[in-house]
Amino acid sequence: xxxxxxxxxxxxxxxxxxxxxxxxxxxxxxxxxxxxxxxxxxxxxxxxxxxxxxxxxxxxxxxxxxxxxxxxxxxxxxxxxxxxxxxxxxxxxxxxxxxxxxxxxxxxxxxxxxxxxxxxxxxxxxxxxxxxxxxxxxxxxxxxxxxxxxxxxxxxxxxxxxxxxxxxx
Amino acid sequence: xxxxxxxxxxxxxxxxxxxxxxxxxxxxxxxxxxxxxxxxxxxxxxxxxxxxxxxxxxxxxxxxxxxxxxxxxxxxxxxxxxxxxxxxxxxxxxxxxxxxxxxxxxxxxxxxxxxxxxxxxxxxxxxxxxxxxxxxxxxxxxxxxxxxxxxxxxxxxxxxxxxxxxxxxxxxxxxxxxxxxxxxxxxxxxxxxxxxxxxxxxxxxxxxxxxxxxxxxxxxxxxxxxxxxxxxxxxxxxxxxxxxxxxxxxxxxxxxxxxxxxxxxxxxxxxxxxxxxxxxxxxxxxxxxxxxxxxxxxxxxxxxxxxxxxxxxxxxxxxxxxxxxxxxxxxxxxxxxxxxxxxxxxxxxxxxxxxxxxxxxxxxxxxxxxxxxxxxxxxxxxxxxxxxxxxxxxxxxxxxxxxxxxxxxxxxxxxxxxxxxxxxxxxxxxxxxxxxxxxxxxxxxxxxxxxxxxxxxxxxxxxxxxxxxxxxxxxxxxxxxxxxxxxxxxxxxxxxxxxxxxxxxxxxxxxxxxxxxxxxxxxxxxxxxxxxxxxxxxx
Ligand code: SF4
Numbered sequence: 113x114x115x116x117x118x119x120x121x122x123x124x125x126x127x128x129x130x131x132x133x134x135x136x137x138x139x140x141x142x143x144x145x146x147x148x149x150x151x152x153x154x155x156x157x158x159x160x161x162x163x164x165x166x167x168x169x170x171x172x173x174x175x176x177x178x179x180x181x182x183x184x185x186x187x188x189x190x191x192x193x194x195x196x197x198x199x200x201x202x203x204x205x206x207x208x209x210x211x212x213x214x215x216x217x218x219x220x221x222x223x224x225x226x227x228x229x230x231x232x233x234x235x236x237x238x239x240x241x242x243x244x245x246x247x248x249x250x251x252x253x254x255x256x257x258x259x260x261x262x263x264x265x266x267x268x269x270x271x272x273x274x275x276x277x278x279x280x281x
Numbered sequence: 282x283x284x285x286x287x288x289x290x291x292x293x294x295x296x297x298x299x300x301x302x303x304x305x306x307x308x309x310x311x312x313x314x315x316x317x318x319x320x321x322x323x324x325x326x327x328x329x330x331x332x333x334x335x336x337x338x339x340x341x342x343x344x345x346x347x348x349x350x351x352x353x354x355x356x357x358x359x360x361x362x363x364x365x366x367x368x369x370x371x372x373x374x375x376x377x378x379x380x381x382x383x384x385x386x387x388x389x390x391x392x393x394x395x396x397x398x399x400x401x402x403x404x405x406x407x408x409x410x411x412x413x414x415x416x417x418x419x420x421x422x423x424x425x426x427x428x429x430x431x432x433x434x435x436x437x438x439x440x441x442x443x444x445x446x447x448x449x450x451x452x453x454x455x456x457x458x459x460x461x462x463x464x465x466x467x468x469x470x471x472x473x474x475x476x477x478x479x480x481x482x483x484x485x486x487x488x489x490x491x492x493x494x495x496x497x498x499x500x501x502x503x504x505x506x507x508x509x510x511x512x513x514x515x516x517x518x519x520x521x522x523x524x525x526x527x528x529x530x531x532x533x534x535x536x537x538x539x540x541x542x543x544x545x546x547x548x549x550x551x552x553x554x555x556x557x558x559x560x561x562x563x564x565x566x567x568x569x570x571x572x573x574x575x576x577x578x579x580x581x582x583x584x585x586x587x588x589x590x591x592x593x594x595x596x597x598x599x600x601x602x603x604x605x606x607x608x609x610x611x612x613x614x615x616x617x618x619x620x621x622x623x624x625x626x627x628x629x630x631x632x633x634x635x636x637x638x639x640x641x642x643x644x645x646x647x648x649x650x651x652x653x654x655x656x657x658x659x660x661x662x663x664x665x666x667x668x669x670x671x672x673x674x675x676x677x678x679x680x681x682x683x684x685x686x687x688x689x690x691x692x693x694x695x696x697x698x699x700x701x702x703x704x705x706x707x708x709x710x711x712x713x714x715x716x717x718x719x720x721x722x723x724x725x726x727x728x729x730x731x732x733x734x735x736x737x738x739x740x741x742x743x744x745x746x747x748x749x750x751x752x753x754x755x756x757x758x759x760x761x762x763x764x765x766x767x768x769x770x771x772x773x774x775x776x777x778x779x780x781x782x783x784x785x786x787x788x789x790x791x792x793x794x795x796x797x798x799x800x801x802x803x804x805x806x807x808x809x810x811x812x813x814x815x816x817x818x819x820x
Contacts, residue, residue, distance in 0.1 A: 115645050116582050126589065160471055161478045163500045165816045167525025167606055172475050173569070174595065174605075177588035191473035207442050208422045208499045208819075209478055212470045238519050242439040244431055245503030264525070266605060 127181045133272040151197055155187045155278070158196035158220065162213045162250065163239075164203030168230040168264040172200070175267035182271055193219040198274070199226045201250045202264075204236040210247040217254045226256045227277055229270060231263040238263070287311040290369040291330070295322075298329050305375070307751045310541045313690075315361075315373035315752070323360070323376055324386040327395075330364045336671040336684060337392040338363035338371060338756070339765050339782040342402045344434060345377055356434065358383045358408055361780075362395075363754070363765060367689055371756055373767075378408060387413035394670050394787050405432040405505075420498040420819060423451035431506055438506045455482045456494050462486055466801065470499040474805075477815035481804075488800045493793055501819040508779035513539040513613045513746060513768075516776055520766075521608050524783055524817035529555070529562045530759025531817075532611040534766035534781065537692065539613055542753025542768060543745055549736040551615035552693040556731045557628070558602070558610050560724040563760035564632075565594045567675075567717040567724075568639065570812050574714060575646065577805040578655040586642055590635055597631050615741035625732045636725035643718050656711040660795040660807030663708060672791045673784040674762020675716045676811055680708035680791075686758040695758075697734075698727055708795075710810040720760075746774030761785060761814065783817025 161169060175182045176189075190196050193216045205213055217226070228250035231237035236249055250256050260273035288311065292302045300322045308315035318326055330337070340363075344356040358378045365371045378385060387410045388395035397419055399410045404421035407430035421429070424444035430436055457465070466483040480496040504523060508516050513536075520535030521528040533555055540547060572587025595605040601624050602610045602617070610617050620628070646652060662672065667680030677684055683702050687695040703719035705712040747753075752769035762784030771777025792811045796804055 115648070119586065119641070119645065120582070123586070123589065159475050161476070161500065161815075163502050164477065165522040165525035166477055166814065167522065167528070167608065169475055169477065170526060170569075170606060173588070174592055177592050178585060179589070179592050189475055193471075203500065204502060206500055206502050207425075207444070208501055209470065211424075212478065212499070216471055238522050239502045239504070239507060243503045243507055244429075244436070244438045244440065244442050245501050245506075247441050263522075263608070264606070266599075 126178050127184065128179055130180070130271060131268045133266070133269045151186075151278070155198055155274075156190040156196045157187055157198045157200050157274075158190055158193045158216065159200045159202070160209075160213055160216050162201050162203045162209045162233070163206035163246070164230065164232060168202035168232070171264045171267055171270060172202075172229075175270050177267075180267045180271060182267075185271065185275065187271075187274065193217075194221070196220050197225065199224060199254075200229055200274075201226065201233050202229050204232045204239050204243075204246045205248055205250060205253050206245055207247045208245075210253060213253060225258075225277060226250070226254055227274055228256050228259045229273070230265055231261060234259045234261060288314055288370055288372065291333070291335070291364065291366070291372040292316055294333060295326055295329060298325070300326055300329070308373070309544060309751070309753050313371040313373065313754050313756070315375055315754070317375050317377075320376045320378065320385070324388065324391070326374055327362065327388045327391045331391040333366065335364040335366045337388070337394055338365050338763070339780070339786075340388060340395050340398040340402065341767070341780040341782075342406045342408060342432070343769065343778045343780070358406055360385050360402070360408075361767070362388065363767075365684065365689065365756070367684065370690060371754065373754060383408035384411055385409075386411050389413055389415070392671070394790060397786065397790075398782070404430070406430055407433060417454055420501050422498055423453060424448045431503060438503065453496055455496070456484070456492055458484050458491065463491060479815045483801065483804075485801055488802075490796050490799050490801055490804065493796045493804070495789055495793060497789070497815060498819050500816050504820040505779055505781075508776055510775050512774055513744060513776065516779065517611070517613055518609060520779070520781070521611070523781060523820065524785075524814040525606060525608070526566055526814065527562065527759045527761060527764070527783070527817065528606055528608045529558045529611055530757055530761070530764050531766075531781065531783075532609075533559060534755050534757040534759070534764040535768065535779070536611055536613050537755035537757060538753040538766040538768040540753070541755055542751050542770060543747045545614065545742055545745065547615050547742050548739040549693065550738045551740045551742075553731045553735050554616045554620065554740060555611055556694040556698075557728050558607055558616070559757075559759065560728045560731070561594065561598070561632070562607055563724045564635065564721050564728075565591050566760045567721050568594075568635075570809060571646075571714055571717055573812070574656070574710065574806060574809045575652055577809050578652050580646075580649065580652040583642065583646060583652070586638075590638055593631065594635065597627065601628065612741065614744045615739070619740045620732075620735070625735065629729050629732050632725050632728045636722060639718065639721050653711070655803070655806060656714060656810075657709065659710040659803050660799055660810060661707065661709045662791050662795045664706060666794050667708065667791065670790050670794075671787055673787050674758070674760070675713060675720060676788045676791055677762065678703055679705035679712040679716045681706045684763065686756045686763045690756050692755075692757070694731060698730060700727070710807055713810040746770055749777075759784065761812075762788065781820070783814055785813035785815075785818045789813045789818060
């Protein structure tokens with residue numbers, strides 16, 4: 113136990129102020145002030161991997177590390193779509209995941225936000241449109257409020273993208 | 282570099298058995314040859330391989346490659362199988378199927394691991410695997426139109442598949458149990474955490490898992506088909522995204538298969554740098570997974586520390602190689618960027634620091650009863666089962682199955698290094714974690730040695746694609762284990778078939794065995810200790 117405490121003190125606080133990023137587009141004119149107010153400073157995010165290579169997931173994990181500490185912005189990842197405010201989607205939407213993605217979206221209460229993360233989610237990336245196994249981009253399947261570019265987007269891109277999506281209106 | 286001579290060991294053994302073999306000239310490298318056999322010898326050859334204690338590497342199909350401009354629709358199908366022997370390396374066998382009735386006997390009687398690969402082959406090519414004990418669909422999910430076989434030339438690969446209305450709602454025929462005390466738990470494809478998509482079906486009695494069945498294929502994105510028609514340079518970005526956490530491993534396997542096909546040696550400096558990238562990837566992933574295992578047993582301290590170390594590595598990767606996860610760092614013919622002396626020093630320093638920190642954390646982990654009680658004895662795969670399945674990488678090494686391509690294939694730069702093998706036997710979560718700790722320490726030493734003895738010279742060779750019809754095969758030890766890649770070139774230097782077998786294809790089978798009789802709440806812990814790739818499996 114002492115060693116654990118010692119290690120914690122030795123490392124200290126490493127959380128950094130959030131750097132800036134330009135790698136996102138907020139699309140949502142539909143984001144109403146009312147929607148923002150509903151979150152009351154706490155945003156529950158449900159992630160769906162709709163066909164990603166797992167690179168984007170690694171960066172989502174990184175956004176939870178002590179350097180970025182996404183939770184300090186009131187964002188946390190939740191297991192159930194039933195009480196999620198925001199749906200984060202990675203990957204091109206595979207034809208085998210399309211139904212699961214739609215069901216997850218439908219299971220969320222309104223109002224709900226959708227953020228497409230990574231080049232795959234935005235434009236099918238390296239896997240390409242015109243591919244038998246890919247139903248389309250995320251926006252082809254469900255309404256999308258913001259997109260974050262990058263392969264994968266860095267944790268900074270991700271957090272800034274979500275914040276921008278919330279602040280825009 | 283001295284070129285190894287043709288590997289005839291398995292061919293001679295097959296001839297002794299009266300199996301006629303013919304070495305294919307349009308396949309490289311010669312130390313991993315491809316032998317044409319007769320179709321009627323297919324299962325017999327596998328039986329002989331089993332008797333010789335060879336490991337099944339992969340089974341796949343391709344259309345036969347007739348260079349003499351035959352109409353594509355008339356091309357027959359070929360099936361391939363690859364085996365490896367610890368002392369006698371890899372051998373590929375190929376046979377041609379009948380055009381009228383493409384059918385091949387199953388190998389699953391000899392090698393259980395063949396089963397899912399054969400099912401993929403049926404899904405993708407519409408051929409028939411006879412005598413298989415499992416004929417269910419695998420990658421092709423139930424809603425696909427029945428006649429869609431995505432790797433057949435005639436298939437329209439450019440239009441997204443339209444599910445057939447009457448097939449929607451058809452369910453997969455899961456293993457089930459009629460007993461009243463057995464209940465089912467369906468999990469996924471959308472999982473609770475931040476992980477990839479796939480379905481697990483548990484049969485449980487009380488707290489204990491009776492059986493767990495995996496249903497994968499959800500993140501299938503047509504990678505093999507999408508590779509067709511790309512040049513090697515264009516294809517490597519795709520290969521590097523087969524599984525994002527093993528981007529170096531997959532890009533290297535793809536590049537090496539192409540380079541073998543083209544008979545191209547890469548400069549020593551480039552192979553050393555690839556080694557550095559691959560070992561750094563190994564360290565980063567093991568650190569991340571050790572943290573995740575601990576987190577699933579509520580030892581969050583370790584998770585926090587491991588995420589921190591992993592982040593530090595990602596930042597240095599961004600600074601030096603231009604990508605946090607090292608994507609696109611391996612190129613066809615070499616590597617993307619060179620290292621200055623300064624950068625080498627930085628990498629050495631950080632690798633030393635991280636290795637020391639991990640050792641420190643390891644001592645804390647070993648001393649913490651709360652985590653030890655959870656990991657010791659959980660999720661065991663026996664030595665017999667591990668050998669039977671041919672479990673790969675650290676999963677195999679935790680269960681007495683020590684295949685390591687860095688030693689067996691000894692491709693550069695590993696022919697210049699000593700690679701210690703952590704010899705685990707107990708096969709549980711704690712052993713897999715132990716192997717990972719050992720591998721972090723070993724990989725750190727390798728990174729430092731590679732950087733300290735980095736040869737001078739070029740980091741790239743000029744790429745010259747081979748002529749149409751030539752194929753190459755490579756086996757690379759990624760952090761999860763052996764990645765096997767086979768690439769065949771077609772006209773205009775374009776790839777005409779790419780097959781890749783991620784180690785997860787095999788190791789997923791190990792997970793199913795490991796969780797039997799494990800309490801349901803321990804499943805995440807055991808699952809994390811394997812951390813198989815969904816994307817690498819589904820392609
Ligand atoms: S954007 Fe890049 S990292 Fe993310 S899923 Fe696609 S290929 Fe992988």
